[in-house]
Amino acid sequence: MTEIVWTYGGFLTSLFFGKTYSGIFLRITMATKEGRRRSHIDGSIFIRKHWQVILLLASFCDIIGAQIRYSIPEEMKVGSLIGNVAQDLGLDLKRLRSGRARIVTGESIQYTELKSDKGILVVSERIDREQLCGEITPCSFSFEIILENPMELHQVTVEILDINDNAPVFRKTEINFEISEAATVGSRFVLGSADDPDVGLNALQNYVLSPNAHFVLKEQSNPDGSKYAEMVLQKALDREDNPRLSLKLIAVDGGNPERSGTVNIDVTVLDNNDNVPVFNQTVYKSTVEENAPRGTYVTTVNATDADAGSNGYIVYSFSDLKEDLKKIFSIDESTGTISVVGAIDFEQNKRYEIRVEAKDHGGFTGTSKVIIEVVDINDNAPVMNVMSFSSPVSEDSPIGTTIAIINVKDADSAYNGQVTCSIDRGLPFDIKSSLANYYTLVTGALFDRETLSEYNITVTAVDSGSSPLSTVKTLRLTLSDVNDNAPIFEQKMYSVYIMENNSPGLSIFTVKSRDSDANQNARISYYLDEKQSDGTSVSTYLSINSETGVLHAVRSFDFEQIKQLSFIVKAQDGGSPPLSSNATLYLIIRDQNDNAPQILYPIQTSGSLVAEIVPRSADMGYLVTKVVAVDVDSGQNAWLSYKLQKATERALFEVGAQNGEIRTIRQITDKDAVKQKLTVVVEDNGQPSRSATVSVNVALADSFPEVLSEFTDMTHDKEYNENLTFYLVLALAVVSFLFIVSIISILSVKCYRWRREQMFYKSNGNLPVIPYYPPLYADVGGTGTLQHVYNYEVCRTMDSRKSDLNYGRPCSESIISLDTCGKDTLPHANRERLTMDDAGNQVSFISLLGNFSFLVCFFILRI
Numbered sequence: 001m002t003e004i005v006w007t008y009g010g011f012l013t014s015l016f017f018g019k020t021y022s023g024i025f026l027r028i029t030m031a032t033k034e035g036r037r038r039s040h041i042d043g044s045i046f047i048r049k050h051w052q053v054i055l056l057l058a059s060f061c062d063i064i065g066a067q068i069r070y071s072i073p074e075e076m077k078v079g080s081l082i083g084n085v086a087q088d089l090g091l092d093l094k095r096l097r098s099g100r101a102r103i104v105t106g107e108s109i110q111y112t113e114l115k116s117d118k119g120i121l122v123v124s125e126r127i128d129r130e131q132l133c134g135e136i137t138p139c140s141f142s143f144e145i146i147l148e149n150p151m152e153l154h155q156v157t158v159e160i161l162d163i164n165d166n167a168p169v170f171r172k173t174e175i176n177f178e179i180s181e182a183a184t185v186g187s188r189f190v191l192g193s194a195d196d197p198d199v200g201l202n203a204l205q206n207y208v209l210s211p212n213a214h215f216v217l218k219e220q221s222n223p224d225g226s227k228y229a230e231m232v233l234q235k236a237l238d239r240e241d242n243p244r245l246s247l248k249l250i251a252v253d254g255g256n257p258e259r260s261g262t263v264n265i266d267v268t269v270l271d272n273n274d275n276v277p278v279f280n281q282t283v284y285k286s287t288v289e290e291n292a293p294r295g296t297y298v299t300t301v302n303a304t305d306a307d308a309g310s311n312g313y314i315v316y317s318f319s320d321l322k323e324d325l326k327k328i329f330s331i332d333e334s335t336g337t338i339s340v341v342g343a344i345d346f347e348q349n350k351r352y353e354i355r356v357e358a359k360d361h362g363g364f365t366g367t368s369k370v371i372i373e374v375v376d377i378n379d380n381a382p383v384m385n386v387m388s389f390s391s392p393v394s395e396d397s398p399i400g401t402t403i404a405i406i407n408v409k410d411a412d413s414a415y416n417g418q419v420t421c422s423i424d425r426g427l428p429f430d431i432k433s434s435l436a437n438y439y440t441l442v443t444g445a446l447f448d449r450e451t452l453s454e455y456n457i458t459v460t461a462v463d464s465g466s467s468p469l470s471t472v473k474t475l476r477l478t479l480s481d482v483n484d485n486a487p488i489f490e491q492k493m494y495s496v497y498i499m500e501n502n503s504p505g506l507s508i509f510t511v512k513s514r515d516s517d518a519n520q521n522a523r524i525s526y527y528l529d530e531k532q533s534d535g536t537s538v539s540t541y542l543s544i545n546s547e548t549g550v551l552h553a554v555r556s557f558d559f560e561q562i563k564q565l566s567f568i569v570k571a572q573d574g575g576s577p578p579l580s581s582n583a584t585l586y587l588i589i590r591d592q593n594d595n596a597p598q599i600l601y602p603i604q605t606s607g608s609l610v611a612e613i614v615p616r617s618a619d620m621g622y623l624v625t626k627v628v629a630v631d632v633d634s635g636q637n638a639w640l641s642y643k644l645q646k647a648t649e650r651a652l653f654e655v656g657a658q659n660g661e662i663r664t665i666r667q668i669t670d671k672d673a674v675k676q677k678l679t680v681v682v683e684d685n686g687q688p689s690r691s692a693t694v695s696v697n698v699a700l701a702d703s704f705p706e707v708l709s710e711f712t713d714m715t716h717d718k719e720y721n722e723n724l725t726f727y728l729v730l731a732l733a734v735v736s737f738l739f740i741v742s743i744i745s746i747l748s749v750k751c752y753r754w755r756r757e758q759m760f761y762k763s764n765g766n767l768p769v770i771p772y773y774p775p776l777y778a779d780v781g782g783t784g785t786l787q788h789v790y791n792y793e794v795c796r797t798m799d800s801r802k803s804d805l806n807y808g809r810p811c812s813e814s815i816i817s818l819d820t821c822g823k824d825t826l827p828h829a830n831r832e833r834l835t836m837d838d839a840g841n842q843v844s845f846i847s848l849l850g851n852f853s854f855l856v857c858f859f860i861l862r863i
Contacts, residue, residue, distance in 0.1 A: 069140075070121070071159040074129040079122050082112060082158060085145065086119025089154055093119050099147030104387045112158065114145065121156070129160045130197035137162075137199045144407070146388045151402045153387065153438070164202035164255025168194040170263040171320055175249070177231075177265070178363035181239040182272040186232065188218070190357065190367050192320030193228035194251035194261050201254040210248040215267075217249075223371075224353060228320070231265070239269040270363050275306035277314050277358035279368035286338075287373045290346040298329065301336040303358035303366050311362040319355040319367060329372075331356060338370060346376040347411040378416040378465025383409045384473045387438075392480040395449040403429065404441040404475060408461050416465040424458050431459065441475070449479040450516040483521040483575025487513040489583040494569075496551070496585060500559040500592045508542070511549040511583065513571040521575040524549075529568035529582075538567045542587070551585075559591040560632050593637040593686025599694045601628040611697040616668045624653065627660035627694055629682040639685035645693065646679040653698070655680055662696060674700050 070083045086096060095101075096116045103114050113124035133139030140159040146152070170192070177189055196204040207229040209217035214237060218230045229249060245267035252260045279301060286299035305312040316336040318326070328342035329352070336356070352372040359365045389404040410417040421439045423431050428445035441457065455477045462470040489511065496509040515522040526549045528538045542565075543552045549571075565587040572580035602610055602625065612625045631638040642660040647653055649672055654665045662678065676698040683691040 067155045067157065069157045069159060071161055072123075072127075073161045073163050074127050075163060075165060076123050076127065078124060078126065082121040082123060084119060085114065085121050085154075085156070089145075091119070091147075093117065095147065099149060099152065101145055101147050103143050104146055104385070105141075105143035110143075111141065112143065112156075127160055129162050129199075130166065132160060134197070135199070139199075144387055146405070148388065148390070151388065151405065153405060153435075162199045162202050164198055164253065164257075164259060166197045166202075167259035168196040168204045168251035168253055168261035170194045170249075170251065170261055171322065172263060175263055175265045177267045178270050179233075179237060179267055180270045180272055180362050180364065181237045183233055183237060183364070185234060185236060187276065187364075189215075189231040189233075189365060190319055190355070191217075191229040191231050191249055191263075191265065193226060194263075195322070196251070196253050196259075196261075198253065198255065203253060204251055205254040206252055208250040208252060210250075212245065212247055214242075214245065215247065222353060222369075228355075237269045243269050245269070268363075272362075275311070275360075276364040277303040277305040277360050277366035279303045279356075279358060279366055282368060284368065284370040285373070286370065287375050288340065288344060289375045290344045290377055291379055292340050292344055294341055296340040298338040298340060298372060299370060300338070301331075301356050301358075301368055301370065303336070303368070305358075305360045305364070307360065307362065311360055313361050314358045315360075316356060316358055319357040321354060325352065325354065328352075329354065344374055346374045346413070347380065350374050350376075350413075376413045376416055378412055378463060378467055378469055380411040380416075381469035382419045382461035382463055382471045383411075384421075384459065384461050384471050385409075386473070386475070389475060391476065392478040393443075393447075394482055395447040395479045396482045396484070397443055397447065399443055399445065401443045402440055403443060403457075403477060405434075406431075406439045406441065406459060406473075408437055408439060410463050412463065412465065416463055418464040419461050420464070421459060421461050423460070427455060427457060429455075429457060447479050449481050449518070450485060452479075453518075454478050481518040481521050483517055483573060483577070483579060485516040485521075486579035486581045487515045487524050487571035487573055488581060489513045489569075489571060492583055494583060494585045495588060497588050497590055498553065498557065499590045500557050501594055502553050502556055504553060504555050506553045508551045508553055508587070509585070511544075511551065511569050511571075511585070513549070513581070513583075515573050517573065517575065521573055523574035524571050525574070527570045527572065529570060541565060542567070544569065557589045559589045559634070560595070562589055564588050591634045591637055593633055593684060593688070593690060595632045595637075596690040597629040597631045597640055597682040597684055597692045599627065599629050599682065599692055601626070602694065602696060604694065611699045612662075613699050613701060614664070614668070615702050616670075616672075616700055617702070618664055618668055620664055620666055622664040624662040624664065624698055625696060627655070627662065627680050627682065627696070629660065629692060629694075631684050633684065633686065637684055637686040641683050641685070643681055643683070644678060645681045648673060648676045648678070652676070653678055668700055672700055676700060 066089055068083070068085070068088050072080075072082055085091075086093060093116070096119055101114060101116050103110065103112065109125055111123065111125045111127050113122050114120075115122060129139050132141065138159055139162070140157050142155060142157045145154040145156055147154075171194075172192065175191060179187075179189070191207075194204055194207075196202075204227060207217055207219055207227070209215065209229075209231065214233060214235045215231045216234050218232050219227055220230055221227050231247075245265075247265040247267065249263050249265055250260055251262075252258055280303070281301075284299050284301055288296060288298050301316060303314055303316070305314055315333050316331050317333065318329075318331055328340065328344060329338055330341045331338050336358075338354075338356075351374065352370075354370045354372065355367055356370055357365050357367045385407040387405040387407050390402070393401065393403060406421065408419045408421060410419050419437075421431050421433075423429055423441070428443060428447065430442050430444040432440050432442065434440045439459075441459070457475040457477055459473050459475065460470055461473075462468050490513065494509065494511065498506075498508055511526060513524055513526075515524055525546045526544050527546065528542060528544050530537050530539060539554065541554055541557075543554055544550065545552070549569075567585055567587070569583050569585050570580055571583070572578050602612075614622065614624055627642060629640055629642075631640055640660075641657050642655045643657060644650070644653065644655045644662075652664060652666060652668070652672060653662055653676075655662050660680070660682070662680070678696040678698060680694050680696060681691050682694065683689050
């Protein structure tokens with residue numbers, strides 16, 4: 001049987017047969033049994049053949065709950081089906097998986113398992129109803145099924161139905177009675193009761209006494225519904241006829257098949273004992289607090305016996321007491337005082353019913369009942385179970401978002417078991433009671449993770465006892481980040497300086513920004529705005545590392561072309577959607593002394609010469625001319641100074657260091673040359689400094705023809721200097737060519753000589769030797785090689801074009817005869833002489849070539 005109870009945490013309105021009923025709690029239970037339909041509404045039972053729910057309207061908060069009740073027999077096999085949860089709750093399997101459906105129970109043993117893939121509930125552990133509930137009926141256990149996103153809490157109750165798996169068992173294996181033969185007919189003797197852990201029809205139903213002539217069986221019931229048996233004497237005993245009787249008592253349950261238990265009864269017949277002990281009260285009532293210490297007084301029972309002597313002496317005892325009760329209470333045999341000897345727990349037993357008996361020495365027994373009520377004290381603190389807890393929670397969660405569902409239980413009763421939950425003040429949370437014993441922790445304000453990223457929520461559960469007990473549980477809630485903060489630069493504007501002529505790729509500057517968000521939302525990337533105010537692209541000048549924000553120069557900057565750049569740096573985070581901010585960066589190029597001064601006047605041309613004319617009558621301080629120069633650098637790099645580097649007559653002129661003015665510093669004399677050449681150096685103030693040189697031609701003359709003559713010579717010199725480079729290159733080429741030809745000639749001669757020697761060896765040296773002397777060969781001191789002796793006269797001037805070279809005819813010619821007396825005709829001697837001659841010729845040739853090269857180079861250098 002499946003019972004479904006839908007519970008909503010809000011206000012429900014239902015309409016039945018056109019009438020409206022309103023209430024906070026609506027419970028509808030549907031069950032089908034024996035063809036009848038029962039409807040339970042708020043605990044009232046209506047039997048109808050036909051009914052129809054026309055409309056059910058519900059407005060509820062964010063927690064939806066349903067109560068489902070299943071009934072299954074005990075001792076089902078593990079894996080047996082309990083019910084289809086998905087079908088009964090109206091949920092599809094996708095919802096169970098996406099909501100991470102799970103079972104939450106406060107018990108140590110979980111008897112059921114939820115198969116989320118199939119939506120069914122199955123048995124996971126052996127279920128013994130007697131072990132689980134004992135004598136409590138109906139027997140059931142409850143748990144919750146929790147789903148998330150959105151939060152749903154469904155309570156499931158599984159009722160365990162009893163099966164007849166236990167037979168009745170007597171506490172004693174044998175019962176002994178000593179009964180006087182004088183016992184009157186109708187005397188009662190308590191036989192006790194049997195225990196059957198089963199309940200309902202499967203529990204103990206009746207007792208059966210074996211047939212005999214003296215006793216009959218009477219069944220009695222305790223206030224708790226349990227049955228016990230009494231043996232009633234219906235025929236007087238005669239010790240002489242039957243001194244001992246043996247009977248059997250059988251306890252039978254109502255299960256199918258029946259189970260039974262048996263105990264033997266032995267009756268010993270004694271001599272006369274006329275009176276039975278009688279208690280002064282049929283029922284004794286007393287109270288005792290739970291957790292009462294050992295020895296605590298409970299009550300005293302009292303019985304009297306009219307007999308005298310030993311027959312009137314009474315012994316008190318518990319009648320057929322259960323084993324667990326023997327560990328809790330004891331009775332004094334003589335006084336009948338009942339006291340506590342064990343632990344009393346209200347949560348386990350709220351009431352005890354004990355039968356006591358008074359027995360005299362004659363064998364007669366009287367019975368009475370003692371009812372002990374246990375008074376609850378506040379000895380159990382509330383127990384909190386967190387059924388669901390969502391952490392982390394997004395920082396943009398709206399007010400009222402469910403954070404946790406807490407189940408609170410207190411085993412005490414009445415006020416001691418009434419629990420109230422609260423949280424610390426000042427926290428942006430509220431705690432509300434949604435269902436019985438359930439509290440919901442919800443958000444009470446908006447969050448800001450950047451201000452506070454974590455909360456420690458202390459939940460306190462306090463009961464309402466006179467000495468209240470409490471339980472504290474701390475929940476640690478973490479906020480997950482939302483991209484709600486844009487990156488922030490350290491400055492809105494940056495000024496960066498860089499020296500011109502930098503190397504491409506140089507690291508210029510590092511921009512930094514921070515983002516208060518976390519993880520991917522705080523990962524910042526940097527970009528440059530490509531557009532400039534003048535339309536050019538920033539990427540042609542700069543680049544930026546998107547991760548580190550390091551700026552690099554793409555090319556070398558020239559201060560004379562670009563003095564300042566302004567561009568926008570963009571910082572963008574990695575959130576979705578991304579947020580960004582901008583900063584303006586001004587790149588200022590600093591000047592470097594990379595430009596030499598430029599001469600504006602006098603103008604230096606290649607085609608003509610400009611000369612300044614100074615009359616010879618000029619006074620001291622006469623302004624000859626002014627050197628004008630500029631430097632495109634800036635600052636001190638453009639400060640120029642002038643000085644005279646070289647002059648034909650240094651003592652005649654001076655140059656102004658600041659203004660470049662060339663003035664005479666003395667009177668001009670006749671000894672001063674007409675043509676004066678000044679070299680002026682213009683130097684800037686940079687580090688290191690750069691300079692430029694200008695040549696100024698000055699003519700000291702009073703008439704123009706004289707100036708014109710000197711000007712013509714100067715023009716000729718200029719034209720000659722222009723061709724100097726050409727002549728130099730040509731001379732070097734000729735010398736190199738002659739050198740290569742000489743090397744080739746020497747190698748050729750060597751090869752030729754070697755072949756001749758080889759041919760001479762093959763002819764065995766029989767060829768005649770004919771000495772050869774070149775014509776007109778002269779030996780001057782044995783070292784000269786010239787044909788004649790010449791005398792040279794060289795006259796040199798400062799101008800190489802006007803130098804003279806004169807040579808005279810040889811004063812004498814002489815031929816020196818050689819001594820030809822020696823006759824050496826051996827091949828070896830000839831070969832040595834030839835070799836020596838060849839070596840001498842080669843040395844003479846190379847020496848001649850070297851002398852020629854030296855003369856050419858000397859001539860060029862002189863030019």
